[in-house]
Amino acid sequence: MVKDGKKVVYWILTGCLLIFIMVLVGGITRLTHSGLSISNYNLVSGTIPPLNHEEWQEAFDLYKQFPEYQKLNSHFTLSDFKSIFFWEWLHRFIGRFIGIVFILPFIYFLVRGKLTKATIKKCLVLLTLGAFQGFLGWYMVKSGLINRPDVSHYRLAAHLITAFLTFAYGFWVTLDLIYPKRKQSIPELRRILWIIMFSLIVQITWGAFVAGLDAGLIHNYWPFMSEGKFIHETVYIEQQPMLKNFVEGKSGVQFVHRYLGYVVVALIVYLWYKSKNINTTKHQTLGIQSLLLLVLLQFTLGVFTLLLRVPLWLGIAHQVTAFLLLGATTFTLHRSSK
Template identity: 70%
Template sequence: MTKQRKENKAVIYWLLTGCLLIFIMVIVGGITRLTHSGLSISNYKLISGTIPPMNEVEWKEAFELYKQYPEYQKLHNHFNLEEFKDIYFWEWIHRVIGRFIGLVFIIPFIYFLIKKRLSKSTINKSLVLLFLGGFQGFLGWYMVKSGLVDEPNVSHFRLAAHLITAFLTFAYTFWVALDLMFPDKKAIDKKFRNFIRIGFAVLILQIIYGAFVAGLDAGWIHNHWPFMNEGKFMHETVYIEHNPIYLNFIEGKSGVQFVHRTLAYVVAIFILAIWYKAKRMTMTSFQTRGVNLLLIMVGVQFLLGVLTLLMAVPVWLGVLHQVGAFILLSAMTFTLHRFSK
């Protein structure tokens, strides 16, 4: 780390703690999705909802409420109380962590304000973070609502919005921490910085399509690589599920999977190009670490994606693939910051 302003240390630790908690939140969220636990709690109580059912009577009441909604009626009507408790746990812990993150951001923020430990710029950035956190919570409930009406499935668009907001909240929190960790300005290559920005945007698009795949359960089809079923690069199901054709690429299982697996090559090529271009420049030690980590992580993430597909998305591997995306985004954020400031 370059020279730090001593008075910023506590603020940096606060922001990095937030990053760690968002990371944990994303892992639990991935488990919640892959175990199909997200619709187990059909009401939202900000305060009292932090306490799970504490006795048999309360558990039966929660189970009876669950029975009123499509997921139980159409998918889980064979569930007993113990099976309900299993899926209830993951959604409950996901919501509790969300509330805890809110407290971890708000309480220290107020303390730092009172103690005048934040610059005007950091205050403004922190307010953006608080808004993103609140918006993320709203999107979570908005997503759950979509699965409580007619069909026991949440909208994959709302799922993607919920997930990508979490990733962007993390990236921005990390960026604000990096601003404080590396306060010194330096000359930059704007052309190269803009190239990394494009790579960042492509990675975000790929993460969105990963959420589409998860939301549509599209990882359980075409479980082959490098080609889809029947040895075809683009299987005909990619473009015949919906009409007009473009809907296949945002709502069709095969179409969405095709885009996600194709974008993986685009992301890998972009990062390889970033690494190659950077190696021809004079870099600082942190810039070197950033581009090297990028190259390593895109290889790891590509491999995880292929294995997840070939093994038809076992929970542990699906979660690991999501963790890989998170770390890859972290490396991209760090690299972009080091070539931007």
């Protein structure tokens, strides 16, 4: 009996694709301020949206009981509410669908004996990450239903980075199945790639902080933070003690995200430069070239997203490119590892 065959590969890749779509819709949900439109969580009954006027009115009346409506959107009509409800409902629906796509085929492959022990363990890790991601989504929304009409940027970052890591791990598992034998491990490149991976995860986390605090709506200059200043004075004084500025202050969070972007670009350019003097494989060369192109694109998108004060399409493009950059890093690291 063939184990870990093509069907298993297609199954996990489908899950990775769905996570990508979910992150895309999640970005739209955040940028359209739709995330608090559904204030309860019903795992089964919540799958079906309101189907008639009475059900819509009931959902709208529930929304009116919470801070976002009371403090920000008291002018909303039912039609306005429907427009934000759609994106949050779609985001949750895709999350439920991903759960079905992962769990049911896993049970099927397990019962039919089509998974090796190693793959079973990896799939259990994936399922755990997926369940944790769902919990973080509920935990994030809960933070915006108490006093302030916005979710905690810490919980938003945890929710986002878990989605990215779940995708990266699922992609790695898929690559293990497609390429069970590693032809050439290059320790020198692998060390740089691990540093890039760590830096990219930190940068994505601070990107979520920027989104959660709406920090992209200030200091809309480049390369300066304000006219003639690389570092705006509010970076240090917005919060006390000073270090708190870099995790909770809008200026400080944007400062970290800005300048860590330069670090990520420099690391990938350095990787590309070092690889020119190393006999890399076709896949390694492809991965490094993809990283270089994607990081330059991502940096450019970041600059214009800031200059134009985060228009929806640019904010989404910036997030999607971060996702692709993480995927390219995962691929290149896998092809350069033992």
